[in-house]
Amino acid sequence: MFSHVMLGADDIEAARRFYDAILGALGAAPGAIDERGRLVYSHAGCRFLISAPIDGKAAHGANGGTLGFAASSPEAVDAWHAAGVANGGTAIEDPPGPRDATEGRRLYLAYLRDPAGNKLCALYRIA
Secondary structure, eight states: OOSOEEEEOSOHHHHHHHHHHHHHTTTOOOOEEOTTSOEEEEETTEEEEEEOOTTSSOOOOOTTOOEEEEOSSHHHHHHHHHHHHHTTOEEOSSOSEEEEOGGGOEEEEEEEEOTTOOEEEEEEEOO
16 A cells, blocks of 8 residues: 655654664664665565655654554564664653454554654554
8 A cells, every 4th residue: 555654854863873773673674865865764565764854844743643663573572662762762652562452453562752753653463
């Protein structure tokens, strides 16, 4: 359904430190800066980009928006969360752990805000 996801950030180098750490914990290679100055990640057929807003205004997190990253295990979720906190992210909501979802499903989740305030989630489907 999606060709890519792009988030805004005012400090691309802070974003690089943060996203290299959390996406590296999920198996992705470090990001690269493209010819337009955007930070680009490619992994498992997906592209994720960080860019300064093109309108020249300050970047800010979307109210009510969350970007979720798939993890291969609960341990990968924990590593993602720890890497984020160690690299400029802010832990939010409950600590990483299992949660009951709809229709009897169980998820292992962790939430962070990136240095620009974007809300992120790492998710592993238990059942």
